[in-house]
Amino acid sequence: MTRKDLMAGNWKMNTSHLEAIQMVQKLGYRLDPADYDRVEVLVCPPFTALRSVQTVIETDYLPIALGAQNCHWEEAGAYTGEISPTMLAKLGVSYVIVGHSERRQMFGDDDGAVAKKLRAVLGAGMTPILALGETLDQREAAVIEEIIGGQLHAALDGLDAETGGGLVVAYEPIWAIGTGRTASDEQAAEAVGFLRGLIRESWGEATADSTRILYGGSMNPGNVAGLMAKRDIDGGLIGGAALDPDKFAAMIRYYK
């Protein structure tokens, strides 16, 4: 299997640019070359800290990738308050999260918007991290496959493996986000395996095999190893715990 683990910190709406500089510096001190060989490390600060974090990464030669938490789908224009994929790419951003449940639930990002954002991110030469997941009600009603399968298909509809195949998927059950209630290793692996199966059906074995699928939702230093032991889980999209460089570094080094 050729998939390199990806540990991504989604800082959400936290940190001033000054705090962000300190966070990434502290993270850099805690990691060594063996960690970066084993695991791809990604931080997704708020827009206002991207430039500062990028400067630290560059001047300290840190092999840490830079990601954004959202973007608009248009290239430029009269879209007050929005940020375009091209602006992000120019800042050295290589990943953009699209479809995070907080955006879907609070900011009206529906499947159509998510699909447009995903294409725009690909078009600007960056890698989308497509986030999806079910609510507790949906899990209890046993419609999880319908929900996450629907979200995946809506986002990828019409894309072929060549154009879309480099994307990262993040399975984030909404009931596990910020709640301290993680999906069990088995629940997470089952959903991730299901998503990989759908990618296989659409895009074939090779793409299914190379697509990284992350788990997100109350991942922490205590549960990371169990989740990562599952063959289909290729990393984490980590919220709260990624705001503490000690915890995030411990999670990156889960394999030790």
Ligand code: 13P
């Ligand atoms: P928590 O790790 O805080 O549950 O957040 C997960 C998440 O939403 C990452 O995108």
